[in-house]
Amino acid sequence: xxxxxxxxxxxxxxxxxxxxxxxxxxxxxxxxxxxxxxxxxxxxxxxxxxxxxxxxxxxxxxxxxxxxxxxxxxxxxxxxxxxxxxxxxxxxxxxxxxxxxxxxxxxxxxxxxxxxxxxxxxxxxxxxxxxxxxxxxxxxxxxxxxxxxxxxxxxxxxxxxxxxxxxxxxxxxxxxxxxxxxxxxxxxxxxxxxxxxxxxxxxxxxxxxxxxxxxxxxxxxxxxxxxxxxxxxxxxxxxxxxxxxxxxxxxxxxxxxxxxxxxxxxxxxxxxxxxxxxxxxxxxxxxxxxxxxxxxxxxxxxxxxxxxxxxxxxxxxxxxxxxxxxxxxxxxxxxxxxx
Amino acid sequence: xxxxxxxxxxxxxxxxxxxxxxxxxxxxxxxxxxxxxxxxxxxxxxxxxxxxxxxxxxxxxxxxxxxxxxxxxxxxxxxxxxxxxxxxxxxxxxxxxxxxxxxxxxxxxxxxxxxxxxxxxxxxxxxxxxxxxxxxxxxxxxxxxxxxxxxxxxxxxxxxxxxxxxxxxxxxxxxxxxxxxxxxxxxxxxxxxxxxxxxxxxxxxxxxxxxxxxxxxxxxxxxxxxxxxxxxxxxxxxxxxxxxxxxxxxxxxxxxxxxxxxxxxxxxxxxxxxxxxxxxxxxxxxxxxxxxxxxxxxxxxxxxxxxxxxxxxxxxxxxxxxxxxxxxxxxxxxxxxxx
Numbered sequence: 001x002x003x004x005x006x007x008x009x010x011x012x013x014x015x016x017x018x019x020x021x022x023x024x025x026x027x028x029x030x031x032x033x034x035x036x037x038x039x040x041x042x043x044x045x046x047x048x049x050x051x052x053x054x055x056x057x058x059x060x061x062x063x064x065x066x067x068x069x070x071x072x073x074x075x076x077x078x079x080x081x082x083x084x085x086x087x088x089x090x091x092x093x094x095x096x097x098x099x100x101x102x103x104x105x106x107x108x109x110x111x112x113x114x115x116x117x118x119x120x121x122x123x124x125x126x127x128x129x130x131x132x133x134x135x136x137x138x139x140x141x142x143x144x145x146x147x148x149x150x151x152x153x154x155x156x157x158x159x160x161x162x163x164x165x166x167x168x169x170x171x172x173x174x175x176x177x178x179x180x181x182x183x184x185x186x187x188x189x190x191x192x193x194x195x196x197x198x199x200x201x202x203x204x205x206x207x208x209x210x211x212x213x214x215x216x217x218x219x220x221x222x223x224x225x226x227x228x229x230x231x232x233x234x235x236x237x238x239x240x241x242x243x244x245x246x247x248x249x250x251x252x253x254x255x256x257x258x259x260x261x262x263x264x265x266x267x268x269x270x271x272x273x274x275x276x277x278x279x280x281x282x283x284x285x286x287x288x289x290x291x292x293x294x295x296x297x298x299x300x301x302x303x304x305x306x307x308x309x310x311x312x313x314x315x316x317x318x319x320x321x322x323x324x325x326x327x328x329x330x331x332x333x334x335x336x337x338x339x
Numbered sequence: 340x341x342x343x344x345x346x347x348x349x350x351x352x353x354x355x356x357x358x359x360x361x362x363x364x365x366x367x368x369x370x371x372x373x374x375x376x377x378x379x380x381x382x383x384x385x386x387x388x389x390x391x392x393x394x395x396x397x398x399x400x401x402x403x404x405x406x407x408x409x410x411x412x413x414x415x416x417x418x419x420x421x422x423x424x425x426x427x428x429x430x431x432x433x434x435x436x437x438x439x440x441x442x443x444x445x446x447x448x449x450x451x452x453x454x455x456x457x458x459x460x461x462x463x464x465x466x467x468x469x470x471x472x473x474x475x476x477x478x479x480x481x482x483x484x485x486x487x488x489x490x491x492x493x494x495x496x497x498x499x500x501x502x503x504x505x506x507x508x509x510x511x512x513x514x515x516x517x518x519x520x521x522x523x524x525x526x527x528x529x530x531x532x533x534x535x536x537x538x539x540x541x542x543x544x545x546x547x548x549x550x551x552x553x554x555x556x557x558x559x560x561x562x563x564x565x566x567x568x569x570x571x572x573x574x575x576x577x578x579x580x581x582x583x584x585x586x587x588x589x590x591x592x593x594x595x596x597x598x599x600x601x602x603x604x605x606x607x608x609x610x611x612x613x614x615x616x617x618x619x620x621x622x623x624x625x626x627x628x629x630x631x632x633x634x635x636x637x638x639x640x641x642x643x644x645x646x647x648x649x650x651x652x653x654x655x656x657x658x659x660x661x662x663x664x665x666x667x668x669x670x671x672x673x674x675x676x677x678x
Contacts, residue, residue, distance in 0.1 A: 006471055011421065011445045013471050054662050082350065083530060091430035091489075092656035093450045097533055097667055106350045106530035107669070108458055109654075111432050111448040119447055123462065130469035132345055132352055150430075150658075191422060191445035194436055315448075317431035319489075323393050328436055330446070 006129075009223030012190040012333075019128035020339060021175050022135075022182035023074025026292035027066045029144065029170025032281075035270045040293035041171075042069060048145060048170065056094055059143035062172040062285075063088075063099030067139060070174035074135070074181070081105050081176065082133035085120035088141045089113065089168075089284050090150060091317070095141055105137070113313030114209075114238050115192065116140040117173060117288040118332030121309075124177045125186040125334075134178060141172035142283030151202070151318055164204035164242045166266055166282035167275075173288025183300035183339050190220040190333035194315060198326045202316055205327065206243020206266075206279055209312040212329030213239060214250035216310055220333045221256065228258045232304040235295060236331070237287035237311035238266035240279030265290035265311075287311040295336070302338050309334045345468075348562030351672075353527040358467035359678060360514050361474075361521035362413025365631035366405045368483065368509025371620075374609045379632035380510075381408060387484060387509065395433055398482035401511040401624075402427075402438030406478060409513035413474070413520070420444050420515065421472035424459035427480045428452065428507075428623050429489060430656070434480055444476070452652030453548075453577050454531065455479040456512060456627040457671030460648075463516045464525040464673075473517060480511035481622030490541070490657055503543035503581045505605055505621035506614075512627025522639035522678050529559040529672030533654060537665045544653040544666065545582020545605075545618055551668030552578060552651050553589035559647060559672045560595065567597045571643040574634060575670070576626035576650035577605035579618030604629035604650075626650040634675070641677050648673045 008014045026041045033044035043065060050061040063086070071078060084103065087110035088095035100107055112119040120138035127133050145155060147168040153159040177186070195212040202208075213236050221227065228234060239247055244264050251258050265287040266280030291309060298304045312331045321327070347353045365380045372383035382404060389400040402425070410417060423442060426449035427434035439446055451458040459477035466472050484494060486507040492498040516525070534551040541547075552575050560566065567573060578586055583603050590597050604626040605619030630648060637643045651670045660666070 006469075007421075010418075056658060056662065057664075079349075082346075087450070089431075090656065091658060092428075092452065092654065094654070094656045094659040094664070097654040098659070098664060101533040101535045101667055104532055106532050108462060108530065109450040109669075111426070111450045113431065123447060126469065126471055127465065130345075130465065130471075132465055132469075191447065193443055193445050194440040196440050315431065315433070315436040317429065317433045319395060319430060320433040320437070323395065325396075325433070325437060328440055330448075 011219060012188060012223035014188040015129045018185040018187040019125045019177040020182040021184045021296060022178040023070045023176040024292040024296060025066045025069035025073060025174045026289040027062050027172045028289050032169055032171055032269060035275060037269055037294050055143055055146035055149060056090060059095040059141050059146050060099030063095060063139060063141050066172040066174035067103060070176050074176035076135060078103050081135050081137050083127060083136045085110055085124045086139040087111050087116040089147050112330055113315050114282055114284050115311040115313030115330050115332050116284045118311035118334055121334045122189040122191050122332055125189060128177045136177050137174060139174040140284040140288045142168050142285035144168045144170045147283055161278055162203045163278045166205060166238060166240045166279045167277035168283035169269060169281045169286040171285035171289040173292040184296050185337045185339040186334060187337045188224060188335040190216055190223060192216045192330040192332045194328045194330050196326055196328035200326050202321050202327060204242060205314040206240040207246055208314050208327040209329035210239055210243045210246035210250060213247050213310055213312050213331040216331040216333045218254050220308060228256050228261060231261060231306050231308045234258050234262050234308045236264045238282035239264045239312055240266045242279050268294060299336055299338050305338045307336045309336055351527060351529040351559060351562035354468045356468060357524040357526040358464045358516040359521040360523045360635060361517040362409045362515040363631040363635060364405045364408035364412060364513045365628040366401050366511045367628050371508055371510055371608060374614060376608055376633050394482055394485035394488060395429060398434035398480050398485050399438030402434060402478060402480050405511040405513035406442060409515050413515035415474060417442050420474050420476050422466060422475045424449055424463045425478040426450050426455040428486050451669055452654055453621055453623050454650040454652030454669050454671050455623045457650035457673055460673045461528040461530050461671055464528060467516045475516050476513060478513040479623040479627045481507050481624035483507045483509045486622055500617055501542045502617050505544060505577060505579045505618050506616035507622035508608060508620045508625040510624035510628040512631040523635050524676045524678035525673060526676045527563060527674040529555055529562060531555045531669045531671045533667045533669050535665055535667035539665050541655055541660050541666055543581060545579040546585055547653050547666040548651040548668035549578055549582045549585035549589060552586050552649055552670040555649055555670040555672045557593050567595050567600060570600060570645050570647045573597050573601050573647045575603045577621035578603045578651055579605045581618050607633060638675055638677050644677045646675045648675055
């Protein structure tokens with residue numbers, strides 16, 4: 001069968017050529033701009049409303065801005081992008097629907113909670129590698145205020161947050177994939193399974209997602225016949241400090257030590273003490289802006305040669321939580337290499 | 340560039356081989372079982388709770404049942420399904436997350452409102468055709484009560500519904516795609532753009548979605564160089580009676596007459612007068628169960644040779660609606676042929 005060469009193990013795909021990331025953009029909020037990566041973001045929006053009337057419209061505005069900037073960086077115009085793979089955290093993906101309608105690009109709406117940029121990069125890479133499109137876009141966003149409104153409490157209520165809670169990143173990362181140009185290649189993917197360990201604490205999503213991250217990283221290593229040392233970094237999405245500790249324990253139980261080369265976008269994006277963000281950043285935008293602003297430049301320069309990027313998602317809604325359901329996790333693995 | 344042969348026009352893909360639908364299943368609710376297609380469904384669930392404690396868990400149960408039945412029909416076991424493309428109408432796709440966790444299959448969570456089964460079949464077909472997987476599953480579900488709770492009013496409130504309103508179908512359709520076996524082939528796809536005409540009436544979603552359906556059908560005809568007569572049927576998802584009239588008008592304005600060969604899953608699934616369902620059925624499950632129970636058998640038998648299947652979606656949430664936003668539409672086109 002044609003293409004069987006791509007299939008690795010039970011779920012991974014190793015690309016023969018591997019699409020290149022030929023343009024990207026990061027648009028971040030004010031708090032993110034004040035964090036350790038502040039100087040690396042392409043745009044910092046000082047106004048949390050981005051000049052709009054609602055938080056949701058503000059998040060859509062972040063998408064518009066990131067999409068157009070990534071297209072410009074790739075040296076393209078909107079009509080050259082054949083498909084868009086995009087999503088956000090909001091119910092029925094309204095940030096994406098209203099944020100991307102003006103692009104007039106056929107769109108595949110995705111939901112993988114905070115792992116969405118991983119899902120988008122997987123499907124986008126599969127599409128370009130197979131020759132279905134010359135250029136596609138992968139994008140995801142989140143907004144602190146639209147997420148708090150949806151999943152937690154009204155901001156005006158001023159509720160207290162446990163130290164295991166994360167802080168939803170305001171930001172959007174957008175990526176153009178193509179066959180030529182750029183210095184970072186997607187050489188393989190390990191799509192994620194839903195893993196449900198029965199945990200129910202929505203204020204400790206790092207713990208809920210760590211088992212899924214462990215599952216995806218272990219499958220990636222087995223499917224590609226690699227050891228952790230074959231990656232310069234293994235970078236999860238938004239496990240935060242609590243989830244990181246659990247992941248390292250779980251990996252050790254599986255026979256892998258990744259402490260030295262693991263980091264987490266949620267840990268990198270904020271100075272948790274100075275910025276009072278507790279366990280770290282989270283949200284669909286967290287791993288997306290950290291990838292665009294921090295990870296890709298290090299791969300492009302050759303400082304890192306190969307990175308396993310593993311955005312993580314907690315698959316809850318306020319309805320499932322209030323009905324006493326658990327919080328399953330998912331994590332999509334994307335292998336990024338210097339090209 | 341490899342694979343350019345696939346690309347048709349601005350967005351369509353014509354497959355060289357074309358994956359086959361090698362197994363499918365339809366699980367429907369009691370009301371759907373009492374409708375004109377009642378005898379065609381594989382399973383009719385008499386209990387709207389499906390023995391569970393919440394509407395959402397009931398919808399997840401429909402997914403479990405449909406998934407396992409489709410796998411059985413395809414002569415496979417769960418572990419042979421390499422990827423799952425699935426979604427539902429609920430916020431954060433909780434019906435899918437909790438309904439599919441036991442499958443232990445890597446999952447791409449999709450949201451395209453009621454067009455989701457079209458999005459799933461597009462991505463599933465691309466994946467199999469490219470050789471990334473031998474077998475994948477595409478699935479979507481909806482449940483009348485979980486959808487009413489989320490988008491409209493509590494059932495106990497007994498609100499009146501305008502005649503333009505549709506009735507969310509309780510049901511789940513599941514499809515296994517592979518390279519060999521089965522008598523219906525996916526020969527091409529036309530992924531949908533988001534189309535926003537500024538309409539704001541969530542009780543008239545047919546009108547909101549008709550422009551998107553028209554856009555996708557016209558692009559499909561142009562991209563493949565076809566006339567409506569090249570299809571035995573052009574079947575939209577859930578435009579209902581009101582949306583159908585608008586679609587026919589829009590198509591005529593674009594120079595195409597499709598009246599004789601157009602129908603709509605939402606119109607087929609209920610007897611609108613006898614069942615008091617007003618404009619017709621809707622929901623992610625509507626086009627999915629009608630495809631499995633009604634359309635595929637006619638294609639498999641050769642009664643129809645080629646069908647353009649166009650599930651339609653209205654991209655609203657209760658938040659976007661309450662904030663006064665419009666209701667954009669999307670429609671994904673899937674070309675199905677007798678094989």
